[in-house]
């Protein structure tokens with residue numbers, strides 16, 4: 001057991017967790033933040049992507065104790081004062097989601113991309129999202145959504 | 154009021170998904186819940202000699218462990234095949250028992266043998282390691298083509314043959330072939346695929362000890378059907394004591410049609426332990442136990458004349474059912490496959506012969522397209538090869554054999570109500586700049602690359618219904634759909650549908666339809682689905698049936714609302730009913746121009762009276778309230794069709810295939826929401842390209858699944874695709890009042906042959922099997938070099 005202190009979506013949190021607790025499970029089971037999804041057990045699908053200190057990571061392959069003292073943003077923390085983030089708006093506008101299961105990870109990844117690259121090309125977007133699997137959309141409208149968000153940010 | 158049908162309405166469901174508020178089964182937790190882990194067979198075929206749970210029972214936190222013995226004692230029934238297929242010789246298909254927990258023998262790796270229930274997931278996992286099972290390992294049968302000569306898997310099922318089915322006329326085909334100038338032949342493997350919805354299967358069961366009601370939250374495409382099967386065949390609980398809820402479901406693609414072992418076992422076990430149970434599949438469990446798709450071995454022939462007329466077609470296929478026959482397992486390679494195998498062509502004589510076999514692999518069932526991708530792959534490979542051998546342009550050859558008038562009585566079963574195949578192919582050629590392809594080929598060659606182009610034209614029979622037709626073919630239930638439209642007194646409307654959305658956007662498209670019919674703002678409408686306690690009944694979503702069957706039930710229920718509204722308005726406005734016109738949400742008395750809005754009518758239906766006046770707005774013969782329902786059973790399937798064109802570029806040094814251009818022109822009849830339809834087509838094409846170039850499910854000879862994770866099974870990623878170029882043509886379906894056709898599966902049906910035809914074209918006509926991986930293509934490039942240098 002270890003005590004960890006985190007800031008999750010702007011809220012300070014302090015909790016005792018078993019050492020082997022995986023971050024995605026910690027978010028889902030301990031904090032009830034079920035927007036972070038788990039789609040695989042080999043760190044391949046990206047459904048679990050969140051931001052730790054502003055950078056996107058796969059929360060299924062990170063231990064909760066390893067992110068002690070960091071700032072975490074999950075999909076639930078992206079909207080501000082009830083207003084969706086431009087990336088969320090763009091996904092809606094461009095129909096970048098169908099079943100919605102890959103969506104939280106996809107959006108969190110895409111937000112990180114635009115932090116580093118203001119106007120990515122189609123190819124750059126596709127390359128960046130290589131770690132996020134979507135079975136529904138064929139990715140086309142996801143790429144369109146990222147471009148749409150880039151034009152607004 | 155502008156019509157919403159036809160416009161790009163943004164989705165009502167998006168906000169919750171985008172803000173992390175979706176509620177999928179694994180997100181649900183119930184107070185005092187336990188966790189389940191299944192002990193599964195590590196062997197593909199083994200006798201279960203003894204299951205010893207004594208040590209595991211003592212492990213910390215264990216609440217209970219149940220096995221096949223207990224489930225047999227409690228007479229809980231097994232999983233079922235939904236369609237009865239008859240062999241050519243008139244005998245009924247052979248189906249083995251499929252108990253929810255294997256008791257005497259395990260028939261595929263991953264088949265569940267025991268359920269371990271504990272207070273925490275970790276405790277359940279630890280305890281499951283302590284369950285000791287003695288097996289006698291038997292020789293597994295895994296190879297589709299060789300199964301009939303393998304050991305018998307199920308007692309009494311000779312040659313592992315479920316049925317040997319024939320559709321068509323062998324004699325006629327023989328005669329047609331005798332008149333041919335040329336016989337084109339192909340030997341094809343339709344590679345086995347894992348559907349891989351991104352949300353793994355899961356269930357949460359809550360047993361209410363007071364009401365004795367079981368609530369099952371589950372990842373299902375058809376909750377009512379699940380309830381019916383679990384009640385009627387599983388005997389888990391009577392239907393009125395079983396509530397099945399399929400909340401947000403993260404994709405299905407056919408893999409969530411079936412009732413699964415875990416759902417039956419957890420429901421039964423929850424009642425036994427009197428506590429809620431939660432089970433969530435790990436991805437490898439999904440790979441091992443979700444129903445798989447395709448897996449055909451086919452030999453097919455097309456008889457042609459020198460000027461390119463098609464005379465006859467035959468198709469001999471072995472279809473792998475896996476270890477057991479499941480809900481759509483037996484119909485997918487027969488009635489969903491055989492009739493479509495002659496494609497969009499006039500071919501006077503044809504037959505399809507399918508032998509469905511059992512193997513020691515996971516059950517095979519419907520996967521996006523179910524039977525129709527296999528059919529289209531067969532005929533479109535043949536046609537492309539015929540064009541090559543006859544020296545006729547591939548599009549010209551197709552056009553020559555397209556039917557030009559509709560309805561088109563297709564060779565084997567269907568009467569296709571509408572279509573214009575020539576227009577579709579012409580449009581695709583133009584959008585793909587087909588005529589200038591050779592110059593692009595030269596450009597690629599100048600870079601040391603090989604370029605190829607491929608075409609496929611398809612039609613499919615979807616909107617799976619009508620009841621009389623499907624039941625005559627062996628379906629165990631009628632495939633209609635139901636809807637209920639509930640107008641609340643204060644004006645909001647709940648539309649209940651028996652269809653289920655797991656990505657298809659019903660909350661939006663069905664609301665568009667209802668808004669148009671009722672003349673109310675779309676914001677006032679909520680589409681409700683996925684809960685057997687809310688909607689009356691439903692057959693669920695698969696076979697591109699939601700709109701063409703379920704959507705029409707909504708239209709019809711709305712029409713009943715309007716009809717009653719008219720009667721009420723007539724009484725309130727003191728005119729006769731035929732003087733009332735309904736338009737844009739208002740009932741207008743034509744002569745006086747007095748009107749009542751539909752909201753006012755709804756209010757009057759619920760609050761039918763007023764102070765100091767003894768008068769009811771409800772006409773004689775009508776009742777208060779404004780709720781109407783409809784069960785729609787269409788007269789025919791719906792027949793979308795289209796032509797797709799693909800260009801690939803191959804690097805002969807690495808064998809890597811790049812999809813350079815992909816053009817799709819489809820005819821889905823009237824389109825309710827173009828944005829959503831485009832999304833469906835994109836997703837389907839991506840899955841089809843996945844089949845053609847990337848995905849493969851591989852069992853070794855002992856029956857171990859080698860591709861059981863995303864490390865080994867190649868899921869297509871964003872950088873595998875170009876931007877798809879979509880176009881539409883439109884001929885209205887005549888079998889439903891909206892003129893709509895199904896669109897969900899078309900992309901996955903048309904794209905595998907389109908891509909493979911392009912790859913084979915680039916490789917100078919060399920046959921190559923799916924998936925066309927870099928390794929296979931690289932080898933083919935070597936052969937090409939050899940034969941080129943010989944020729945030179």
Ligand code: FES
Nearest residue numbers: 039044045046060
């Ligand atoms: S859950 Fe699949 S990568 Fe994290």
Ligand code: FES
Nearest residue numbers: 098102134135136
């Ligand atoms: S929207 Fe379903 S997996 Fe991406």
